[in-house]
Amino acid sequence: MDKKQILELAEKYRDYTAENLSKMIKIPSYSAQEKEVCEAIMEMCKEAGFDEVRLDGLGSVVGRVGNGPKMIAFDAHIDTVEVGDPSQWKTDPFSGIIKDGLVHGRGASDQEGGAASMITAGRIIKELGYDGEYTCLFTFTVMEEDCDGMCWKYLIEEEKVVPDFVVSTEPTSCQLYRGHRGRMEMEVIIKGVSSHGSAPERGVSAAYKAARAALAMEKLNADLQPDEDNFLGKGTIVVSQIEVKGPSQCAVPDQARLYLDRRLTWGEDADLAISQVKQYIKDALGEEPEKVYMPDYTRRGYRDYDYGQELYFPTWKIDEDHELVVAGQKAFKELYGAEVKTDKWTFSTNGVATCGRHKIPTIGFGPGDEAQAHAPNEITRVKDLEICSAFYAMLPLMLEK
Template sequence: MKKESRSQEKEIRIDLNYLRDLTKKMVKIPSPPGKEKEVALFIASELERIGIKGKLQRAEKDRYNVFAKMKGKTNKSILFQGHMDTIPDYGWKEAFWPKEKDGRIYGRGSVDMKSSIACAIAAMKALVSAKEVPEKTILLAGTVDEETEKRGIFTLIERGVEADMGVCCEPTDLKIGLGHKGNVPLRVSTKGRATHGSTPEAGVNAVYHMGDVLAAFEKNWRVNGKHIDGIGHVHGTYSVGIIRGGESYFVVSDQCHIWIDRRTIPGETKEDVKREVEGFLNPIKGSRPEFQYEIALNERPDWKWPKIIERGYKSVLISPKEEIVRLASSSYKKVVGSDPEMAFLMYWTEADFLVNEAGIPTIIFGPGEPAEAHSTHESIAVSQLERAARIYLDMMMG
């Protein structure tokens, strides 16, 4: 027999209509990086309306995090964190016109990740409506700029956020993420010697040299396997995303550039990545004596801010014995009736900062299928929204 959750025992219920409406209202507000102010003001206003004390936290001009606190019975605290920005519509005409169809809510941010923030707010509202004081102090943080340079999470950390445990509410299909890969963006450039296209033998074509570089990365796309207890085997990976080279079709190119997405596993550093890439590329000199290359770490075409360029993205892995894992597992089982699946995520989240900078043991756990994120059909099942909100509520009461 399925044991009743703490919220069921005390007749505290999630208002599903409120949860659906709140998700759609947030989706309707476009909030690409740099334009998050309206959604931040909306969330802060909504928190105040339902009786939760919140405040805006300035990340930079016209860009604000939202931070809220609900005092608990004990000195322990739990942080629920999510980002308020989304990617742009990228031509999806209905991205910011949410609709509900066949049990799913469609729209940009329905998965990544306004729905998760809505779940946490709906759970807090249920406590307020029932006049119930949570067991732990509940902290809610909505951050800006996750999709680009992470100014919001930098600000949250610099303001000294503290909690005994945390939930990064990114979509995991309600699997409990014990960690995720890091990311070292890098640029590799080949150097040549320009000359007229009619006399290519007089020059050195950087594009041809890049062909050998591409072959090396294709051959070595998966590297450094590691076994994680309870999860299985994981690897680091390389993926070439952008290539640029040449100035004119009748000029032998003297430079060519690629940008590479290197996903790292726990224990790997950017210095390790550089040495590894040098190991791939140095042998090319044996067949191309004039081969020259340059490696730039933590470089992405869309990164301009020195802080993120210096720091980059780090991997995360917490112990399955952490209290937050036990709490989430217990709440999941009470709500769903079965044990949750543990996962190590291939994608990066802001749990990196919560664990590695703030020292908060944090799981990644939220509704929505990750493959739906950033798509032109992004949608979330209403049933999973409700389930996530009920689990969050039980965790708040635990």
């Protein structure tokens, strides 16, 4: 198993990879509704000659090639967001059209393209008879769009699947990523005192307090600072929802709720973020809000299993000189004779669980572009699929050197 063989097979199977992606796109697979696409992926893995293919308890497909004493996992979530406004799509979102070197449709970049390249990589590794140090695990995970990382929290904590290394195949434009900001969600409860709308001076408006609290979050966002080495950049906070209610439409509202999306840079965590929200609102209102808390997420997946977690997704990164990053750089250079750009994602991935929560070294390398995620007319390049198939097959070899 060498560079030349890997490149030849990745090219040979380029159309096969694109066609597998097209098949996935043609099956709508929203979060918790992934059953049909998982069944299709299981058949693809079996056809590719995987040594083992199974479903975990949450519904993710877990494929294995090899029996080495160490384990590297390649991960793709295979659920997608919904279509949005259909009128903004030039082609059917579930067409899976392959044309002019592009695959079209929802999930092409985010992120079934990575899944298709993983299947081809498994086929290459199996076909070339790899019997080295690494068991290659290929995970096609569910419910990521709803709750990133929960699928891996389940695999690690409930099924005790703990790889030595993880590769996320989220879109990176075939660049090497080594981290991203974390995130969390918060709810803020504010109380007022109701009175008749004809005499607002008798009450205390929760609406006006909520407005001042929202402006306090705008100030907090402006005050947040980047991480020390400015790799991940500054954290952010945004008010994504405001709800106000009272006894009637002719009354001063006595209850308000703000929903916050907080992105966390290196060195920031949930306790810090909650304390900042409380302090800034206290400064704006002259009193602390009634409650600031982090909600929980629980949803029943397609296998009728309830699982959940708090809506906290820790920041993660690994050093540029980490052996996994170095191996990734070597793999790319060995294959293509060029240096690979090292960067980070803007959005969040399952790395929040593998590396952020469980400290398993994780990198990213995937087909397609971040900007395609959740956008209409989503595409990915067939050439990217070929590059990624070869990269995934080469990486275990580079880790052994």
